Amino acid sequence: MPTFTFKGGVHPPQMKEQSRDKSIQKLPLPDIVYLFMSNHLGVPAKPVVKEGDFVKTGQLVGEGAKGISANIHSSVTGEVMGIESIVNASTGRRDQAVVVKRTSEDQWEYVKHDADFKKFTKEEIIQIVKDSGIVGLGGAMFPTHIKMSIPDNKVVDYLIINGAECEPYITIDERIMREKANEIIKGIEIMDYVLNPKKIFIGIENNKPEAIETLKKSIKNKVKIEVAPLQTKYPQGAEKQLITAITKREVPEGKLPIDVGTLVFNVSTVYAVYDAVINGKPLVERGITITGKGVKNPGNYWFRIGTKVSDLLNFVGIVEAKIDRILYGGPMMGIPIPSIDLPTFKGNNAITVLTNEEILRRRTYPCIRCASCVEVCPMGLQPYYLKKLADARKNDLAQENGILSCIECGACSYICPSNIDLSRTFQTTKKVIQAIQKRRG
Amino acid sequence: MRLSTEAAPHFRTNDTTQKIMLDVLIALTPAVIVSTWIFGLRALFIMLFSMVFAEVLEYVTVKFLKKQKDFKPDFSASVTGLLLGMNLSLGVNWWQIMIGVVVSILIAKHAFGGLGQNFFNPALVGRVFLMISFPTAMTTWYQPFYYKSPSIMTAASPLSMLSEQGIDQVLSNYSYWEMFVGKIPGSIGEVSALALIIGFIYLLVRNRVKVMIPLSYIGTVVVFSSILYFVDPIKFSNPLFHILTGGLMLGALFMATDMVTTPMTPKGEFVFGVGAGVLTILIRSFGGYPEGVSFSILIMNAFVPLIDDWLKPRIYGTSKGGAEN
Numbered sequence: 001m002p003t004f005t006f007k008g009g010v011h012p013p014q015m016k017e018q019s020r021d022k023s024i025q026k027l028p029l030p031d032i033v034y035l036f037m038s039n040h041l042g043v044p045a046k047p048v049v050k051e052g053d054f055v056k057t058g059q060l061v062g063e064g065a066k067g068i069s070a071n072i073h074s075s076v077t078g079e080v081m082g083i084e085s086i087v088n089a090s091t092g093r094r095d096q097a098v099v100v101k102r103t104s105e106d107q108w109e110y111v112k113h114d115a116d117f118k119k120f121t122k123e124e125i126i127q128i129v130k131d132s133g134i135v136g137l138g139g140a141m142f143p144t145h146i147k148m149s150i151p152d153n154k155v156v157d158y159l160i161i162n163g164a165e166c167e168p169y170i171t172i173d174e175r176i177m178r179e180k181a182n183e184i185i186k187g188i189e190i191m192d193y194v195l196n197p198k199k200i201f202i203g204i205e206n207n208k209p210e211a212i213e214t215l216k217k218s219i220k221n222k223v224k225i226e227v228a229p230l231q232t233k234y235p236q237g238a239e240k241q242l243i244t245a246i247t248k249r250e251v252p253e254g255k256l257p258i259d260v261g262t263l264v265f266n267v268s269t270v271y272a273v274y275d276a277v278i279n280g281k282p283l284v285e286r287g288i289t290i291t292g293k294g295v296k297n298p299g300n301y302w303f304r305i306g307t308k309v310s311d312l313l314n315f316v317g318i319v320e321a322k323i324d325r326i327l328y329g330g331p332m333m334g335i336p337i338p339s340i341d342l343p344t345f346k347g348n349n350a351i352t353v354l355t356n357e358e359i360l361r362r363r364t365y366p367c368i369r370c371a372s373c374v375e376v377c378p379m380g381l382q383p384y385y386l387k388k389l390a391d392a393r394k395n396d397l398a399q400e401n402g403i404l405s406c407i408e409c410g411a412c413s414y415i416c417p418s419n420i421d422l423s424r425t426f427q428t429t430k431k432v433i434q435a436i437q438k439r440r441g
Numbered sequence: 442m443r444l445s446t447e448a449a450p451h452f453r454t455n456d457t458t459q460k461i462m463l464d465v466l467i468a469l470t471p472a473v474i475v476s477t478w479i480f481g482l483r484a485l486f487i488m489l490f491s492m493v494f495a496e497v498l499e500y501v502t503v504k505f506l507k508k509q510k511d512f513k514p515d516f517s518a519s520v521t522g523l524l525l526g527m528n529l530s531l532g533v534n535w536w537q538i539m540i541g542v543v544v545s546i547l548i549a550k551h552a553f554g555g556l557g558q559n560f561f562n563p564a565l566v567g568r569v570f571l572m573i574s575f576p577t578a579m580t581t582w583y584q585p586f587y588y589k590s591p592s593i594m595t596a597a598s599p600l601s602m603l604s605e606q607g608i609d610q611v612l613s614n615y616s617y618w619e620m621f622v623g624k625i626p627g628s629i630g631e632v633s634a635l636a637l638i639i640g641f642i643y644l645l646v647r648n649r650v651k652v653m654i655p656l657s658y659i660g661t662v663v664v665f666s667s668i669l670y671f672v673d674p675i676k677f678s679n680p681l682f683h684i685l686t687g688g689l690m691l692g693a694l695f696m697a698t699d700m701v702t703t704p705m706t707p708k709g710e711f712v713f714g715v716g717a718g719v720l721t722i723l724i725r726s727f728g729g730y731p732e733g734v735s736f737s738i739l740i741m742n743a744f745v746p747l748i749d750d751w752l753k754p755r756i757y758g759t760s761k762g763g764a765e766n
Contacts, residue, residue: 253758331451365458366557371705379757402756410450417456
C-alpha cells in the first residue's frame with residue numbers, strides 16, 4: 001500500500017490498543033453542564049438565556065457574535081442556573097459559561113432539516129452549519145461555517161478529510177470511521193455539494209487498516225472520493241503536514257490552506273455536519289476517547305458538551321493513587337487540567353489520564369548538538385537555535401528564524417536526548433511576540 | 442487529587458545523552474580489542490588510562506571548580522579520553538597522556554563552557570598539542586606484535602614511509618589486507634579499518650551518528666586522491682592506500698562525527714566532509730606532515746558556525762531559510 005507522508009516527524013508509542021476495538025458507547029446524561037460562551041476560536045458568543053429559564057436539548061443558549069464566532073446550544077433539558085465565570089483550560093483564562101441543571105430526559109429542539117440535502121441551496125446548508133454551532137472538532141475549534149464560506153476569488157481543488165489521528169492514545173476518529181462510515185460519506189457529499197472541489201481525499205494513518213477498508217467499501221464507485229493511506233508518523237494529522245503529504249502543496253507562511261486551493265475538515269466535524277444537515281441536530285454531543293493507564297475502563301464514548309470531567313471519569317473509573325496528570329487531548333499536545341471539576345468543550349476529542357509510570361522524570365542536560373530536533377521538525381525550523389534565541393530574549397531574531405511558524409507539535413521536545421524543553425519555550429515566546437505585535441498594532 | 446500542570450508534550454523519548462555516549466564507547470570496543478591484540482597490553486593501558494583519567498578530571502572540574510553540585514557523569518569525557526588514547530603512539534609516557542587529557546578536558550572543553558559548547562573536538566586538540574610538544578614520542582611507531590619478537594621494536598608507519606621512500610617500498614612491506622585488518626604500525630586505535638567499520642555499523646544500526654560526514658569525507662578522499670593518482674601515479678599514492686592508512690578511518694568515522702563540533706543539517710555535514718577530505722589529501726600529498734586527518738577536522742570544526750548559518754533548513758511555507766544574523 002503506497003502511503004503519503006511529510007518531512008520530519010517522530011514515532012512516539014501509539015498506545016491505542018486499549019481503546020481502539022471498543023465501540024462507542026453513550027454516556028448517561030449529566031446532571032449539570034457548563035456551556036462556555038467560548039466553545040470556539042474567536043469572539044465569545046453572547047448568552048441569550050437568563051437564570052431560571054427552561055431550555056430544551058439543542059436550544060440556543062449563546063448566540064455567535066459577528067465575525068469569527070459560533071453558536072452554542074444547551075446539551076441537556078433543564079433549568080438555567082445562571083451565568084458563571086469559570087476557568088477554561090483550553091484558552092487559559094476565565095470564561096463565561098451558561099450553567100444548565102438537567103431536570104428531565106431529553107426534549108429536543110431541532111434546526112430545520114430535510115432528508116434530501118440537495119433541496120437546500122449551498123447558502124442554506126452553510127446557514128444550517130452556522131445555526132448548529134459546528135466548529136473544527138479535531139481540536140482547533142475554528143467555526144466550520146466560516147471555513148465553508150469560500151471567498152469568490154478562491155477555488156477548492158482538494159478537499160481533505162482528516163482521519164489521520166496521529167496523537168497517541170486517541171481512537172475516537174478511528175471508531176467513528178469504522179462505525180459511521182456511511183454517515184461520513186454522506187457528510188462528505190454535503191461538503192462536496194457546497195464546496196465543489198476537484199478531488200476529495202480521506203487521509204488515514206495506516207495503523208488503522210479497518211477504518212481504511214470500511215471507508216473504501218462505503219465509497220464504492222464514487223470516483224471523486226479517495227482514501228489516502230498515510231504513513232503512521234506524528235504529527236501526520238497537523239493541517240499543513242496533511243495537506244503537503246497528500247497534495248505536495250505547501251501553505252505559504254502566514255497564509256491559509258484555501259490560498260493553495262485546499263481545505264481540511266476533521267472526520268468528526270464531517271459527522272457533525274451530517275448530523276446537523278440530515279438529522280437537524282445542533283452540536284450538543286460528540287465522541288471522545290477516555291483513556292490512559294489511570295483509567296479502569298478505557299474506551300470511546302458519546303458525551304454531552306459541557307459535562308464535567310469528573311462525571312466522565314466517574315463513569316469509566318480511575319486509579320486515583322497513581323494519577324500524575326489529566327489531559328484534554330493526548331500526550332503530545334494535550335492541555336493538562338488543574339482540576340477534574342472543569343467542564344468539557346466542543347474540541348475535546350480525548351481525556352487522557354496519565355500515571356506516574358508513564359511520565360519520564362529526567363534531568364536536563366546541555367544541548368549536545370545531536371541535530372535530532374532539526375531532523376524531526378515538520379516545519380523545517382531549527383529548534384536548538386530558536387531555544388538559544390528565545391532564552392536570550394532575542395525575540396526579533398527568533399521571529400526572523402521562523403518561531404511563529406512553530407505548530408507546537410512537541411516533536412523536538414519529544415526527541416531531545418538532553419530533555420530540553422524546546423516547544424514549551426516556543427509556546428511562551430510566541431505568546432510574548434504576538435502580544436507585542438498586538439500592542440504595536 | 443493533586444494534578445501536575447506541566448505543559449505538553451507529556452511523552453519523551455527514552456534516549457539520553459548517557460546512552461548515546463555509552464553507544465559510542467561500545468562502538469569503539471572492537472577497535473580497542475584489535476589494537477590490544479596487535480600492540481599488546483601497553484596499548485590497552487594507554488587507552489584505559491586516558492579514558493579513566495579524562496572522566497575523573499571532568500568530574501573534579503565540574504563538581505569542584507564549576508561547583509555544579511548535582512552533576513552526574515554523562516560519559517562524554519570517557520569518549521574524549523578513549524579517542525585521545527586511541528590517537529596516541531605507543532611511545533608516550535603516562536605523564537604525557539595526562540598532559541594530553543588536561544588539554545582536552547580543561548582547555549578544549551571546559552574553557553569553552555563544557556559539554557556542547559566547545560568548537561573543537563577535544564580529543565583532537567589534545568592529540569595535536571601532544572604531537573607538537575612531543576614529536577618524537579608521538580611519531581615513534583611500533584611494529585605489530587612487537588611484544589612477540591622484541592628485537593625489532595619500531596618501524597615507520599605506512600604514511601611516513603610513503604613520504605620518505607615512496608609507495609612501492611610501502612607495498613613491499615604491507616599488503617592491503619594487512620592494512621585493512623590493522624597489522625601495520627601507527628597510532629594505537631587507528632590501525633584496524635575493519636574493527637572501526639564494525640563499530641561504526643553498530644552506531645548506524647542504533648541511529649546514533651551523522652551519516653553524511655563519513656560518506657562525504659571518505660568519498661572526497663577517494664575522488665581527490667584518484668585525480669592526483671591519475672595525474673602522477675609515481676608521486677601520489679592510490680585512493681585505496683589513502684583510506685586504509687593513517688587516521689582516516691578513525692577520523693572520518695568517529696572524530697568527524699562528533700555531534701558537538703559538526704554541522705546540524707545533512708547539507709552542512711556534506712560540506713564539512715568534503716572540506717575535511719580535501720584538506721586531508723592536501724596535507725598528506727603536499728604538506729610537511731605525513732598525516733593530516735587531525736588538522737583537517739580541527740580546521741573544519743572552526744567553520745561549523747559559518748556552515749550552520751549558511752545551510753539552514755528551508756522553513757515550511759517559505760522559499761528561504763531563516764534570516765541572516
